[in-house]
Amino acid sequence: MIPSRIVIISDQSSATGGAEALALLSARLFDEAGIPVTFVTGDEGADAPLPASIEVVSLGQKPLMQRSFAKGVRDGLYNSAARRMVERTIARLDAPDVVYHLHGWSQILSPAVFAALSGVESRLVIHAHDFFMSCPNGGFFNFVKNETCHLTPLSQKCLATNCDKRSPAQKAFRVTRAAVRARTFSGRKSPALVAVIHPSMSPFLSKSDLSLERLRTVRNPASAFSESRVAAEKNNDIFFIGRVAREKGVELAAQAVRISGHRLRIIGEGPERETLAKRYPEVAWEGWLSHSEIADIIGTARALVMPSLVPEPFGLVALEALQSGVPLVAFPDSFVAQEASKLGCCFIASERSPESLAEAFAKLGDDVAVREASQRAHIASGALTCSEIEWRDSLLALYAEQLAASADVGGSVPAQAERDAFAT
Structure with missing residues (x-):
């Protein structure tokens, strides 16, 4: 089952990191396959390396570290403007065969994006390019002790551990943000699928509220720098x-x-x-x-x-x-x-x-x-790894799975009170 439209959601529209680069690549690949694409981004979006045939919806904001402390904390925990932008996009474009793919949210969009997507979770895929869906600091790593962390995210030991690469205050912010995410998106109850980029990520991600049954491995595509062997x-x-x-x-x-x-x-x-x-x-x-x-x-x-x-x-x-x-x-x-x-x-x-x-x-x-x-x-x-076309087809298979399941259950929508739990 091919979607009538794919709505791709990303913190940023420039290839400054792997998540952003892959979000942009997927948009181009779907567009080349003749599938309508809307690219929703938290930044300006004006210089997104995308063809004119792809609609770009932009919030026009900067990443948290480029804002004042007060605005960074406020919008990092819950960016109301991001929620409104995504909700308007859904209201304008949604149909039973439209799918949504969230690639990144921790730099601009914040956990508020999950509230906006709550009504379409049965047709949602969330890409776990890192561990932020589970671990507050995104890496399952204690930067103070310089060692891998095996604590349960948001457990008492986790809350009491100073592990952040910047400061205890930053850890407190990240913990609060993770708690907001858990309230706006309940992993064990949600019908959304989570795409992981390596099978070894699954045991880490399932330490939080994400269900192993909803995780799907989709390895990233990679193309050699050189077709001939480097001596x-x-x-x-x-x-x-x-x-x-x-x-x-x-x-x-x-x-x-x-x-x-x-x-x-x-x-x-x-x-x-x-x-x-x-x-x-x-x-x-x-x-x-x-x-x-x-x-x-x-x-x-x-x-x-x-x-x-x-x-x-x-x-x-x-x-x-x-x-x-x-x-x-x-x-x-x-x-x-x-x-x-x-x-x-x-x-x-x-x-x-x-x-x-x-x-x-x-x-x-x-x-x-x-x-x-x-x-x-x-x-x-x-x-x-895989080719770009193999990767595209793996994503389309996830969308087909979601559309089939959504059709079976009628695409139920959570109660408005639950969606508004963290509205401001």
């Missing part, structure tokens, strides 16, 4: 590709290459770029590059490092590099690293420390081992 064994550079933020572990990689003597090339931008560039002048900073621009320089890579402080749910650039024949260096709690290690194309750093990461880099000194890892990556890593 990694002939190269020397270690690459990092991604956002330059604390949780991505960029400084950890810089510290490790200072020990190992390799050259680190960083493709990306972020809040820590300026500080780290001064602290590590030996690092080569390439800035943000397009997929094709990365393809032009990835031929000098000996390995790609993924030093994230949090358990990485997927790691799109890791799959793109692996398919190009570039081995991976990562920590054992990375889901992709676990799979790549079994394929023989990942060098594991046993502990999250510069010394352990440097020891993993030292293993790259074996040309034979690097060549074998490169060959295995190029041949076998494609099984860990």
